[in-house]
Amino acid sequence: MGRLVDGEWKSGWEYGKDADGAFKRTTTAYRNWITPDGAPGPSGEGGFAAEAARYHLYVSYACPWAHRTLIFRKLKGLEDLITVNVVHPDMLEDGWTFDTGFAGSTGDTLYGKPFMRDIYIKADSGANGHVTVPVLWDKQRETIVSNESSEIIRMFNSAFDGITGNTDDYWPEHLRDDIEPVNQRIYDTVNNGVYKAGFATTQSAYDAAVDPLFDSLDWLEERLAGKRYLMGDRITEADWRLFTTLVRFDTVYHGHFKCNRARIVDYPNLWAYTRELFQWPGVSDTVFMDHISRHYHYSHDTVNPHRIIPTGPRLDFGAPHGRGHLAAA
Incomplete structure:
Protein backbone atom coordinates (compact mmCIF):
# COMPACT_ATOMS: atom_id res chain seq x y z
CA MET A 1 0.00 0.00 0.00
CA GLY A 165 -33.87 21.57 -3.34
CA ASN A 166 -33.40 17.95 -2.28
CA THR A 167 -34.15 17.94 1.45
CA ASP A 168 -34.17 14.17 1.99
CA ASP A 169 -32.53 13.74 5.39
CA TYR A 170 -30.60 10.60 6.25
CA TRP A 171 -29.33 11.97 9.55
CA PRO A 172 -32.50 13.39 11.12
CA GLU A 173 -31.91 15.28 14.32
CA HIS A 174 -34.48 13.38 16.38
CA LEU A 175 -32.79 10.04 15.59
CA ARG A 176 -29.14 11.04 15.98
CA ASP A 177 -28.77 9.79 19.52
CA ASP A 178 -30.14 6.42 18.41
CA ILE A 179 -28.10 6.27 15.21
CA GLU A 180 -24.71 6.90 16.82
CA PRO A 181 -24.38 3.70 18.92
CA VAL A 182 -25.64 1.61 16.00
CA ASN A 183 -23.11 3.25 13.69
CA GLN A 184 -20.34 2.64 16.22
CA ARG A 185 -21.05 -1.05 16.67
CA ILE A 186 -21.42 -1.61 12.93
CA TYR A 187 -18.22 0.29 12.19
CA ASP A 188 -16.12 -1.47 14.81
CA THR A 189 -17.32 -5.03 14.31
CA VAL A 190 -18.69 -5.16 10.74
CA ASN A 191 -17.37 -2.39 8.44
CA ASN A 192 -13.91 -2.53 9.98
CA GLY A 193 -14.39 -5.99 11.49
CA VAL A 194 -14.03 -7.74 8.13
CA TYR A 195 -10.67 -6.00 7.66
CA LYS A 196 -9.53 -6.92 11.16
CA ALA A 197 -10.31 -10.55 10.38
CA GLY A 198 -8.88 -10.48 6.86
CA PHE A 199 -5.60 -8.76 7.70
CA ALA A 200 -4.95 -10.58 10.98
CA THR A 201 -1.58 -12.32 11.05
CA THR A 202 -2.12 -14.38 14.20
CA GLN A 203 -4.87 -16.78 15.18
CA SER A 204 -5.67 -14.79 18.30
CA ALA A 205 -6.08 -11.54 16.33
CA TYR A 206 -8.34 -13.30 13.83
CA ASP A 207 -10.48 -14.87 16.57
CA ALA A 208 -10.78 -11.51 18.32
CA ALA A 209 -12.20 -10.01 15.14
CA VAL A 210 -14.33 -12.75 13.62
CA ASP A 211 -16.39 -13.59 16.71
CA PRO A 212 -17.65 -9.99 17.24
CA LEU A 213 -18.32 -9.73 13.48
CA PHE A 214 -20.74 -12.64 13.48
CA ASP A 215 -22.21 -11.65 16.83
CA SER A 216 -23.12 -8.35 15.20
CA LEU A 217 -24.49 -9.99 12.06
CA ASP A 218 -26.70 -12.16 14.30
CA TRP A 219 -27.79 -9.01 16.15
CA LEU A 220 -28.60 -7.25 12.88
CA GLU A 221 -30.54 -10.25 11.59
CA GLU A 222 -32.70 -10.17 14.70
CA ARG A 223 -33.09 -6.38 14.62
CA LEU A 224 -34.27 -6.48 11.01
CA ALA A 225 -36.85 -9.17 11.74
CA GLY A 226 -39.22 -6.50 13.05
CA LYS A 227 -37.87 -3.33 11.46
CA ARG A 228 -37.72 -2.50 7.78
CA TYR A 229 -34.58 -0.42 8.36
CA LEU A 230 -32.17 -0.15 11.26
CA MET A 231 -34.05 2.77 12.81
CA GLY A 232 -37.54 1.54 11.97
CA ASP A 233 -39.58 2.62 8.96
CA ARG A 234 -37.20 5.45 7.98
CA ILE A 235 -33.98 4.76 6.09
CA THR A 236 -30.96 6.60 7.52
CA GLU A 237 -27.21 6.89 7.07
CA ALA A 238 -26.82 3.86 9.34
CA ASP A 239 -28.39 1.68 6.66
CA TRP A 240 -26.17 2.99 3.88
CA ARG A 241 -23.04 2.65 6.01
CA LEU A 242 -23.91 -1.00 6.60
CA PHE A 243 -24.96 -1.68 3.00
CA THR A 244 -21.53 -1.12 1.48
CA THR A 245 -20.13 -3.96 3.59
CA LEU A 246 -23.08 -6.29 3.07
CA VAL A 247 -23.03 -5.95 -0.72
CA ARG A 248 -19.33 -6.99 -0.77
CA PHE A 249 -19.56 -9.70 1.87
CA ASP A 250 -20.30 -12.89 -0.03
CA THR A 251 -18.10 -11.96 -3.00
CA VAL A 252 -14.94 -10.99 -1.13
CA TYR A 253 -15.12 -10.95 2.67
CA HIS A 254 -16.53 -14.46 3.09
CA GLY A 255 -13.65 -16.15 1.27
CA HIS A 256 -10.81 -13.68 0.81
CA PHE A 257 -11.01 -12.33 4.38
CA LYS A 258 -11.90 -15.71 5.95
CA CYS A 259 -15.24 -14.40 7.28
CA ASN A 260 -16.75 -17.77 6.44
CA ARG A 261 -18.92 -18.77 9.39
CA ALA A 262 -21.89 -17.77 7.28
CA ARG A 263 -22.78 -15.80 4.15
CA ILE A 264 -25.21 -12.91 3.95
CA VAL A 265 -27.49 -15.10 1.82
CA ASP A 266 -27.73 -17.40 4.86
CA TYR A 267 -29.44 -14.61 6.85
CA PRO A 268 -33.00 -14.23 5.50
CA ASN A 269 -33.57 -10.72 6.86
CA LEU A 270 -30.11 -9.33 6.09
CA TRP A 271 -30.15 -10.76 2.58
CA ALA A 272 -33.60 -9.34 1.79
CA TYR A 273 -32.56 -6.00 3.32
CA THR A 274 -29.39 -5.95 1.19
CA ARG A 275 -31.48 -6.56 -1.94
CA GLU A 276 -33.89 -3.78 -1.01
CA LEU A 277 -31.09 -1.24 -0.57
CA PHE A 278 -29.45 -2.39 -3.80
CA GLN A 279 -32.78 -1.80 -5.57
CA TRP A 280 -33.23 1.71 -4.11
CA PRO A 281 -33.45 4.14 -7.07
CA GLY A 282 -29.98 4.81 -8.44
CA VAL A 283 -28.03 2.74 -5.93
CA SER A 284 -27.32 -0.21 -8.21
CA ASP A 285 -25.55 2.25 -10.52
CA THR A 286 -22.91 2.72 -7.79
CA VAL A 287 -22.11 -1.00 -7.40
CA PHE A 288 -19.27 -2.31 -9.58
CA MET A 289 -18.66 -5.91 -8.60
CA ASP A 290 -15.88 -6.32 -11.16
CA HIS A 291 -13.87 -3.55 -9.48
CA ILE A 292 -14.66 -5.01 -6.06
CA SER A 293 -13.53 -8.55 -6.81
CA ARG A 294 -10.50 -7.44 -8.79
CA HIS A 295 -9.25 -5.03 -6.14
CA TYR A 296 -9.41 -7.33 -3.15
CA HIS A 297 -8.15 -10.48 -4.78
CA TYR A 298 -5.43 -8.88 -6.89
CA SER A 299 -4.16 -6.12 -4.61
CA HIS A 300 -3.76 -8.05 -1.35
CA ASP A 301 -0.84 -10.31 -2.18
CA THR A 302 -0.21 -10.98 1.51
CA VAL A 303 -3.66 -12.59 1.61
CA ASN A 304 -3.81 -13.99 -1.94
CA PRO A 305 -0.17 -14.33 -3.07
CA HIS A 306 -0.97 -15.89 -6.47
CA ARG A 307 -3.51 -13.14 -7.26
CA ILE A 308 -6.08 -15.61 -8.57
CA ILE A 309 -9.44 -13.92 -9.14
CA PRO A 310 -12.22 -16.37 -8.18
CA THR A 311 -15.38 -16.68 -10.24
CA GLY A 312 -17.40 -15.56 -7.22
CA PRO A 313 -20.92 -16.53 -6.11
CA ARG A 314 -24.01 -15.98 -8.24
CA LEU A 315 -25.98 -13.34 -6.37
CA ASP A 316 -29.34 -12.03 -7.56
CA PHE A 317 -29.53 -8.59 -5.97
CA GLY A 318 -32.55 -7.87 -8.16
CA ALA A 319 -34.74 -10.61 -6.72
CA PRO A 320 -37.90 -9.43 -4.90
CA HIS A 321 -37.08 -8.50 -1.31
CA GLY A 322 -40.54 -8.57 0.27
CA ARG A 323 -39.71 -6.11 3.05
CA GLY A 324 -42.46 -3.58 2.35
CA HIS A 325 -44.76 -5.15 4.94
CA LEU A 326 -42.50 -4.37 7.89
CA ALA A 327 -43.59 -1.47 10.09
CA ALA A 328 -41.52 0.49 12.60
CA ALA A 329 -40.83 -1.35 15.81
Missing part, protein backbone atom coordinates in the same frame (compact mmCIF):
# COMPACT_ATOMS: atom_id res chain seq x y z
CA GLY A 2 2.79 2.43 0.84
CA ARG A 3 2.62 5.87 2.40
CA LEU A 4 3.87 9.41 2.03
CA VAL A 5 6.73 10.56 4.25
CA ASP A 6 7.35 14.31 3.98
CA GLY A 7 5.97 14.27 0.46
CA GLU A 8 8.02 11.27 -0.68
CA TRP A 9 6.42 7.93 -1.53
CA LYS A 10 7.56 4.90 0.46
CA SER A 11 6.22 1.62 -0.90
CA GLY A 12 5.51 -1.48 1.13
CA TRP A 13 2.58 -3.22 2.79
CA GLU A 14 2.25 -2.19 6.42
CA TYR A 15 -1.03 -3.59 7.65
CA GLY A 16 -0.96 -6.40 10.19
CA LYS A 17 2.56 -5.59 11.39
CA ASP A 18 1.65 -5.01 15.04
CA ALA A 19 3.18 -7.35 17.60
CA ASP A 20 -0.19 -9.00 18.30
CA GLY A 21 -0.89 -9.49 14.59
CA ALA A 22 -3.95 -7.22 14.69
CA PHE A 23 -4.99 -4.81 11.95
CA LYS A 24 -4.97 -1.16 13.02
CA ARG A 25 -6.72 1.35 10.78
CA THR A 26 -5.04 4.73 10.45
CA THR A 27 -6.95 7.94 11.09
CA THR A 28 -7.85 10.36 8.32
CA ALA A 29 -5.92 13.61 8.10
CA TYR A 30 -8.27 16.06 6.35
CA ARG A 31 -11.36 16.95 8.34
CA ASN A 32 -12.74 20.20 6.89
CA TRP A 33 -16.44 20.62 6.11
CA ILE A 34 -18.46 22.03 3.26
CA THR A 35 -21.24 24.14 4.77
CA PRO A 36 -24.00 26.17 3.10
CA ASP A 37 -22.26 29.51 3.74
CA GLY A 38 -18.66 28.39 4.18
CA ALA A 39 -18.68 28.74 7.96
CA PRO A 40 -16.42 26.29 9.81
CA GLY A 41 -17.88 22.88 10.48
CA PRO A 42 -17.34 20.63 13.50
CA SER A 43 -13.63 20.30 12.66
CA GLY A 44 -11.03 21.88 10.42
CA GLU A 45 -11.21 25.35 8.94
CA GLY A 46 -13.91 27.33 7.20
CA GLY A 47 -14.07 28.73 3.70
CA PHE A 48 -15.65 25.75 1.94
CA ALA A 49 -19.04 27.03 0.87
CA ALA A 50 -21.53 24.81 -0.95
CA GLU A 51 -21.33 25.84 -4.60
CA ALA A 52 -22.15 24.10 -7.87
CA ALA A 53 -19.18 22.77 -9.86
CA ARG A 54 -16.64 23.69 -7.17
CA TYR A 55 -15.98 20.24 -5.71
CA HIS A 56 -14.63 16.99 -7.07
CA LEU A 57 -14.68 13.47 -5.65
CA TYR A 58 -11.89 10.95 -6.07
CA VAL A 59 -13.07 7.39 -5.41
CA SER A 60 -12.48 3.72 -5.94
CA TYR A 61 -15.49 1.66 -6.95
CA ALA A 62 -13.95 -1.18 -4.94
CA CYS A 63 -13.65 0.71 -1.65
CA PRO A 64 -16.65 0.49 0.72
CA TRP A 65 -15.74 3.83 2.35
CA ALA A 66 -15.67 5.60 -1.01
CA HIS A 67 -18.85 3.77 -2.02
CA ARG A 68 -20.72 5.55 0.79
CA THR A 69 -19.98 8.90 -0.80
CA LEU A 70 -21.09 7.78 -4.26
CA ILE A 71 -24.39 6.59 -2.80
CA PHE A 72 -25.02 9.91 -1.07
CA ARG A 73 -24.03 11.83 -4.20
CA LYS A 74 -26.70 9.83 -6.01
CA LEU A 75 -29.38 10.00 -3.29
CA LYS A 76 -29.01 13.74 -2.84
CA GLY A 77 -28.99 14.66 -6.52
CA LEU A 78 -25.42 15.98 -6.52
CA GLU A 79 -24.19 14.38 -9.72
CA ASP A 80 -24.36 17.61 -11.72
CA LEU A 81 -22.73 19.59 -8.91
CA ILE A 82 -19.84 17.33 -7.88
CA THR A 83 -17.63 15.71 -10.52
CA VAL A 84 -15.96 12.32 -9.98
CA ASN A 85 -12.82 10.45 -10.94
CA VAL A 86 -12.37 6.72 -10.38
CA VAL A 87 -9.02 5.04 -9.73
CA HIS A 88 -7.91 1.71 -11.15
CA PRO A 89 -8.97 -1.22 -8.89
CA ASP A 90 -5.41 -2.49 -8.44
CA MET A 91 -3.62 -0.99 -5.45
CA LEU A 92 -0.02 -2.20 -5.69
CA GLU A 93 3.42 -0.69 -5.06
CA ASP A 94 2.32 2.75 -6.21
CA GLY A 95 -0.94 2.69 -4.25
CA TRP A 96 -4.07 3.91 -6.03
CA THR A 97 -3.34 4.91 -9.62
CA PHE A 98 -5.16 6.72 -12.42
CA ASP A 99 -4.38 4.00 -14.95
CA THR A 100 -7.35 3.77 -17.32
CA GLY A 101 -6.71 0.17 -18.34
CA PHE A 102 -9.72 -1.23 -16.45
CA ALA A 103 -13.27 -0.47 -17.60
CA GLY A 104 -14.76 2.29 -15.45
CA SER A 105 -11.44 3.78 -14.38
CA THR A 106 -11.46 7.39 -15.53
CA GLY A 107 -7.97 8.75 -14.99
CA ASP A 108 -7.45 12.14 -13.35
CA THR A 109 -9.45 14.57 -15.48
CA LEU A 110 -8.51 17.60 -13.36
CA TYR A 111 -4.71 17.48 -13.52
CA GLY A 112 -3.72 14.41 -15.53
CA LYS A 113 -1.73 12.98 -12.62
CA PRO A 114 -0.67 9.31 -12.70
CA PHE A 115 -1.13 8.52 -9.01
CA MET A 116 -3.59 9.33 -6.24
CA ARG A 117 -0.64 10.34 -4.08
CA ASP A 118 -0.02 13.24 -6.48
CA ILE A 119 -3.33 14.76 -5.39
CA TYR A 120 -2.25 14.60 -1.74
CA ILE A 121 1.10 16.19 -2.64
CA LYS A 122 -0.67 18.93 -4.62
CA ALA A 123 -2.61 19.76 -1.47
CA ASP A 124 0.50 19.57 0.72
CA SER A 125 4.00 19.15 -0.72
CA GLY A 126 5.14 17.66 2.60
CA ALA A 127 2.20 15.32 3.05
CA ASN A 128 2.52 12.36 5.43
CA GLY A 129 0.47 9.21 5.85
CA HIS A 130 -1.51 6.73 3.79
CA VAL A 131 -3.10 7.79 0.51
CA THR A 132 -6.72 6.80 0.84
CA VAL A 133 -10.01 7.33 -0.94
CA PRO A 134 -12.48 8.94 -0.93
CA VAL A 135 -11.00 12.40 -1.32
CA LEU A 136 -13.27 15.42 -1.54
CA TRP A 137 -11.34 18.07 -3.48
CA ASP A 138 -11.91 21.82 -3.75
CA LYS A 139 -11.18 22.87 -7.34
CA GLN A 140 -11.20 26.54 -6.38
CA ARG A 141 -8.66 26.39 -3.55
CA GLU A 142 -6.92 23.32 -5.00
CA THR A 143 -6.82 21.44 -1.76
CA ILE A 144 -8.42 18.50 0.03
CA VAL A 145 -11.57 19.31 1.95
CA SER A 146 -11.89 15.89 3.56
CA ASN A 147 -10.85 12.27 3.22
CA GLU A 148 -13.17 11.04 6.00
CA SER A 149 -16.11 9.24 4.40
CA SER A 150 -18.40 9.39 7.43
CA GLU A 151 -18.16 13.19 7.39
CA ILE A 152 -18.37 13.57 3.61
CA ILE A 153 -21.74 11.79 3.58
CA ARG A 154 -23.03 14.18 6.22
CA MET A 155 -21.91 17.14 4.14
CA PHE A 156 -23.68 15.67 1.12
CA ASN A 157 -26.74 14.99 3.28
CA SER A 158 -27.48 18.67 3.89
CA ALA A 159 -24.90 21.23 2.74
CA PHE A 160 -26.20 21.52 -0.82
CA ASP A 161 -29.94 21.38 -0.06
CA GLY A 162 -30.36 25.08 -0.79
CA ILE A 163 -28.96 24.56 -4.29
CA THR A 164 -30.60 21.26 -5.24
